[in-house]
Every structure is written in structure tokens, then in C-alpha cells.
Amino acid sequence: STATRSARRAPRHWSALRVNGVMKTLTLCQNQLCGVDFMGRGTYSVVGITALAEALKVNGVLTSLGVGANLLTEEAALG
Numbered sequence: 001s002t003a004t005r006s007a008r009r010a011p012r013h014w015s016a017l018r019v020n021g022v023m024k025t026l027t028l029c030q031n032q033l034c035g036v037d038f039m040g041r042g043t044y045s046v047v048g049i050t051a052l053a054e055a056l057k058v059n060g061v062l063t064s065l066g067v068g069a070n071l072l073t074e075e076a077a078l079g
Helices: 002-018 047-057 074-078
Strands: 025-027 064-066
Touching: 002 047
Parallel strands: 025 064
Antiparallel strands: none
16 A cells, blocks of 8 residues: 555655754654554554654754644554
């Protein structure tokens, strides 16, 4: 499915956040961060959100992150 493919590609996309020196705000609402869309369609996976969390650990510039409407579970929130 598209959601599953997006989750597998996520680690490559988030690597740019590691070296970001400019972007202070990032909105990722309704982006299937865990492989499931806002309607609950797709296959749940923490691969995408975990890769995002790892990239943000070393990002010293980003001050605002919007992740609403991504059906994040407690497992995803805790990394």
C-alpha cells in the first residue's frame, strides 16, 4: 500500500532534519507518520515516526513540530 511504502521511505526523508540549520517550524499533520492515514487505512508501523524522532534528537534548530491527525499510538510517542 502507499502508506506502507511511505513508512519504509521515511528514514531517508528525515535524515535531512539532522543537518537542518534553518527550518524552525515543521508541520506534518495528516502525513501517515505511522503508516496509517487519518481514516485508519494502512498498516501500522513505527518505522517512520522512530526515524523522525532519531533525526530530531540531533536537530538544534527546530522549535515547533505539528504531528496532528497521524493516529500516533503510545508506542510511537515513546519511541
